[in-house]
Amino acid sequence: MLQKPSLILANAKNIKTPRIPSATDPEVTVWRDRNGVGALSHIVNQECWLHVFDVASFKLNHVENAVVAVPWEHATEDTIVEEFQNTVWPTVLQLQGWEVLHGSAVDTSRGVVAFCARSEGGKSTLAHALSRRGYAHWADDAVVLEIAPQLVRVHPLTFSVRLRSASALYFGYTEQQLMAGRIRYEVRQKEGTAPLRAICLLEQTHNLPAEISVKIEPLAAAGALLGTLEHALYFSLQDRMRKRRMMEQYLNLMAQIAVFRVRFRPGLERLPTIVDQLEKRIFAEMSL
Numbered sequence: 001m002l003q004k005p006s007l008i009l010a011n012a013k014n015i016k017t018p019r020i021p022s023a024t025d026p027e028v029t030v031w032r033d034r035n036g037v038g039a040l041s042h043i044v045n046q047e048c049w050l051h052v053f054d055v056a057s058f059k060l061n062h063v064e065n066a067v068v069a070v071p072w073e074h075a076t077e078d079t080i081v082e083e084f085q086n087t088v089w090p091t092v093l094q095l096q097g098w099e100v101l102h103g104s105a106v107d108t109s110r111g112v113v114a115f116c117a118r119s120e121g122g123k124s125t126l127a128h129a130l131s132r133r134g135y136a137h138w139a140d141d142a143v144v145l146e147i148a149p150q151l152v153r154v155h156p157l158t159f160s161v162r163l164r165s166a167s168a169l170y171f172g173y174t175e176q177q178l179m180a181g182r183i184r185y186e187v188r189q190k191e192g193t194a195p196l197r198a199i200c201l202l203e204q205t206h207n208l209p210a211e212i213s214v215k216i217e218p219l220a221a222a223g224a225l226l227g228t229l230e231h232a233l234y235f236s237l238q239d240r241m242r243k244r245r246m247m248e249q250y251l252n253l254m255a256q257i258a259v260f261r262v263r264f265r266p267g268l269e270r271l272p273t274i275v276d277q278l279e280k281r282i283f284a285e286m287s288l
Contacts, residue, residue, distance in 0.1 A: 062095035090142035100233040104133040111197035116231035156190040214264040224259035
């Protein structure tokens with residue numbers, strides 16, 4: 001079981017925070033969400049800082065497994081803790097040498113299937129739909145990988161599921177249950193690890209024949225690598241040794257794991273068809 005870093009909430013008067021860097025600085029990593037730039041990470045005087053806009057500036061001490069959070073104005077403690085759990089903790093793990101995919105995942109009887117997509121690409125909704133068919137919801141924001149030469153295992157984390165209002169209402173939640181336009185619930189950390197069996201790269205598109213709601217295609221090595229790397233979580237690419245290890249790890253990952261592109265038409269009414277096709281085309285055919 002992965003050990004969660006200690007979290008210290010600090011006052012800006014008690015700790016010196018670096019100036020928020022420019023997103024155009026080549027030594028700064030830009031984290032984007034549906035609204036544009038959502039966070040920036042950089043190294044200042046050998047300290048690793050992750051600035052999550054409107055939430056907090058986090059100092060990541062991956063050697064001592066500790067995080068200091070300096071809240072931004074109007075940020076609540078609950079929001080800071082949620083960001084720490086869903087984003088900061090996985091980032092600390094990446095700094096410690098693990099590889100982490102930004103995605104959701106479910107555990108089947110034959111192993112874990114991960115779903116990667118851009119923000120609002122449907123990964124949380126799809127994982128929630130699969131959990132309602134009996135598959136254990138394994139991850140929602142971060143899929144932590146242990147990549148060995150002959151086996152890739154997924155480590156579980158405690159995480160919060162966040163369903164936007166349209167998805168929540170589709171699944172039968174009421175308006176009264178929505179908080180700030182979303183449903184939130186926590187999934188506790190599981191015991192042990194599970195093998196990774198497949199990665200699905202999700203893409204919502206209108207560019208499909210009218211009679212097709214979902215198209216699932218296995219990807220060859222080059223396309224699989226490039227597509228998966230788009231969803232790799234990393235603090236920085238300035239450390240050459242860590243960058244080299246990261247690439248070696250993902251090449252090893254591609255040699256062992258099947259990667260699929262899953263293209264589907266937008267619309268929650270198509271969700272049952274998408275789930276049916278995943279079960280038929282991927283889950284049922286995964287080797288033991």
